[in-house]
Amino acid sequence: MTHRSFMLGAVALACACGTALAKSPVTPSSQTLDGLPGLACQAILCLSSSLQPGECAPSLNHYFGIQIFNKYGLDWGATVAARRVFLGMCPAADAPGMPARIDAIAHGAGKCDPQSLNSAFAATAYRYRKTASAGGDAGEITTYDVQPIATVNQNTLPGYCVSYNDHAWTYDLSVKYVGEPLKGGYWVKAKDFNTAQARWQAEHGGQWASGWTYSWNDPRSPLGMNHGN
Known part of the structure; x- marks a missing residue:
């Protein structure tokens, strides 16, 4: 607007x-x-x-x-x-x-700006890869290289934010989600989106992403293999 x-x-x-x-x-x-x-x-x-x-x-x-x-x-x-x-x-x-x-x-x-959204929906995702598997009396044991990722787990605006931002009298309240929830995504003001998205792609592509599996659960926990991608 x-x-x-x-x-x-x-x-x-x-x-x-x-x-x-x-x-x-x-x-x-x-x-x-x-x-x-x-x-x-x-x-x-x-x-x-x-x-x-x-x-x-x-x-x-x-x-x-x-x-x-x-x-x-x-x-x-x-x-x-x-x-x-x-x-x-x-x-x-x-x-x-x-x-x-x-x-x-x-x-x-007070709830729909980037800072508030990033705080309200802050979460931890994990990326991991197997480092070794070995058999034994207790069965196969797999070890992992696990790295936590600070992220924001909601990439769609809550309904109350849609109503607040989308109005004929509203000026420059729009926000956009950068990246992906499992890979360190976050909210920014719409005017900052292109720059932030380009930076996220540069930081979260290539070797950073190659060969890893991404999950909301630590693979070493009981819920570990319920991964995201």
Whole structure:
């Protein structure tokens, strides 16, 4: 999406806010977007773009500061609901298309950038090859050369990220998966994909890949031979 598209989205939200204020039964002197309503509208715009200037700090700090805990730790469902309530304070929250946009932001913001995805789906894969096999009283014994691989095991976006990223008012939130899950894959911003993919292919081809078998399980473990390729 182009910067112009994002600006059109910003204008659309501003117009919606203006319409909502015009219909509001309050005095003219109070018809300004300050306080929590102003922060909520600002948060919607700032969370719809990777371009987040310093002016976004107050609303983003407030938004991400909304955290609901239970005895087990962060209650994500309750946190999403509370953040949704905050965003709903924007006067434009009921404008056409806005409820779905607010829902997408509440579920996806802070969880769909490369760093968050790479952390949430971090995993360890293994590449291995046999080094020796020998028979004995206990049966055949096989030894392996095993190397763990830090990787990200999900190469498709969760549904909440698809909803968050794929919107007419979204600017430059797209991400792409580099490489393969069993071979050190990871997420990057879409604009960085070509460079990152070329680097991954250079680092994970040739001798690095030749002669190895790849698995989610250590071949020396009971699950060892349930390998990936």
